[in-house]
Amino acid sequence: MDEHTQKQTFDGWLGRHRGLLFKVVRAYAFTPPDQDDLFQEIITQVWCSIPRFRAESSETTWLYRVALNTALAWSRKERRNRDRTHALNSEAQVLLPQSRPTHPRLDWLYEQIVQLDHVDRSLTLLLLDGFSYREMAETLGISESHVGVKLNRIKAQLIIKSQETNDHEL
Amino acid sequence: MNFEEMKIIWDSQNREPLYAINAAALHDLVRHRRDEEHRRTACRHGLESLVNALCGVAMLFVGGLLTWGDPDWLATSRWVRVPIAPWHAVAFCLAGTAWLFCAAYMWIARRRQLRREEPFALSMQGDLERAIAHVGFQIQVARSILWWGLIPAWLAAGLCVAALFHLSNVSAWSYALIVMLMMVSFVGITWWQSHAIRHLYEPRRRELESLRAKLADPNA
Numbered sequence: 001m002d003e004h005t006q007k008q009t010f011d012g013w014l015g016r017h018r019g020l021l022f023k024v025v026r027a028y029a030f031t032p033p034d035q036d037d038l039f040q041e042i043i044t045q046v047w048c049s050i051p052r053f054r055a056e057s058s059e060t061t062w063l064y065r066v067a068l069n070t071a072l073a074w075s076r077k078e079r080r081n082r083d084r085t086h087a088l089n090s091e092a093q094v095l096l097p098q099s100r101p102t103h104p105r106l107d108w109l110y111e112q113i114v115q116l117d118h119v120d121r122s123l124t125l126l127l128l129d130g131f132s133y134r135e136m137a138e139t140l141g142i143s144e145s146h147v148g149v150k151l152n153r154i155k156a157q158l159i160i161k162s163q164e165t166n167d168h169e170l
Numbered sequence: 171m172n173f174e175e176m177k178i179i180w181d182s183q184n185r186e187p188l189y190a191i192n193a194a195a196l197h198d199l200v201r202h203r204r205d206e207e208h209r210r211t212a213c214r215h216g217l218e219s220l221v222n223a224l225c226g227v228a229m230l231f232v233g234g235l236l237t238w239g240d241p242d243w244l245a246t247s248r249w250v251r252v253p254i255a256p257w258h259a260v261a262f263c264l265a266g267t268a269w270l271f272c273a274a275y276m277w278i279a280r281r282r283q284l285r286r287e288e289p290f291a292l293s294m295q296g297d298l299e300r301a302i303a304h305v306g307f308q309i310q311v312a313r314s315i316l317w318w319g320l321i322p323a324w325l326a327a328g329l330c331v332a333a334l335f336h337l338s339n340v341s342a343w344s345y346a347l348i349v350m351l352m353m354v355s356f357v358g359i360t361w362w363q364s365h366a367i368r369h370l371y372e373p374r375r376r377e378l379e380s381l382r383a384k385l386a387d388p389n390a
Contacts, residue, residue: 048204065294
């Protein structure tokens with residue numbers, strides 16, 4: 001694949017599905033420098049993954065796979081490596097936070113998601129974005145029935161937490 | 171709040187993106203980050219192999235010089251103060267060969283490590299398996315490099331220093347000092363390797379294995 005085609009695909013994906021990447025970034029990184037670093041890491045991996053994309057899965061499934069695997073690997077990286085990367089890229093920020101009205105319910109939902117472990121967090125993101133059990137199973141490399149059991153537990157857990165939180169707090 | 175409501179809240183962020191992208195910096199950063207990673211890896215491994223290979227070649231060169239060099243010219247050298255014996259040249263040649271062996275071993279080990287990093291996993295489980303295998307390989311290399319990399323290099327350096335000191339006719343104190351320095355640095359590096367295995371690689375492997383177990387267990 002030549003670089004021009006790769007760039008076109010990359011720009012197209014980013015134009016159509018950037019929101020998906022932002023969700024992964026917000027669920028896995030919590031400070032603005034970390035979010036920027038993770039986003040840069042994800043888009044670098046997305047760029048590198050383009051020649052391997054065979055359209056056997058949808059673009060969004062592919063991007064979620066790449067983004068979640070990258071986020072997981074990024075979380076494992078030693079802290080000092082991340083600090084070094086920040087130092088190198090401190091002048092070139094890619095992710096620019098937007099001022100927007102506060103959404104207490106959305107913020108609450110993210111708070112609940114980040115409290116989950118990495119596996120459940122990934123599944124919750126896929127579930128909320130409406131992926132099928134088959135797609136989730138492929139993304140995580142586990143069986144569909146296995147996905148079902150986990151999702152039932154996660155859903156129940158989220159509903160209980162929402163009941164525990166008073167409506168006026170949201 | 172039921173799950174459908176949560177989904178509506180979740181979808182609300184699609185209308186108001188949380189971030190904007192600095193498009194001007196985007197492509198340069200992707201390229202820079204990718205190239206930087208390749209350059210850093212190539213530099214680290216290339217430099218390590220080059221330094222080791224140069225040491226080996228330098229030792230072989232000195233061994234060759236002692237064997238085939240002009241004895242009169244060598245006798246004028248400041249560091250040759252005793253008659254050159256065959257064992258001096260043999261010591262340098264053995265040390266050079268051992269050092270080249272270490273350089274080759276380290277280069278091959280690093281190449282294997284890099285090759286293992288290349289495959290691209292399509293699922294989270296595949297990615298975890300790959301990461302666990304990679305940490306396992308790092309532990310194996312850290313352990314084996316001690317026996318196949320460091321010990322031969324130290325023996326080679328010791329042999330080389332012994333021949334050099336004997337040729338220079340230095341005092342016994344110099345021998346004692348260099349032996350002490352070599353022992354201290356050997357202990358230091360050995361300690362660092364085992365510290366890295368215990369406190370860096372092993373905890374990382376345990377963390378990955380627990381994540382894999384969690385992924386495999388539906389009730390976890």
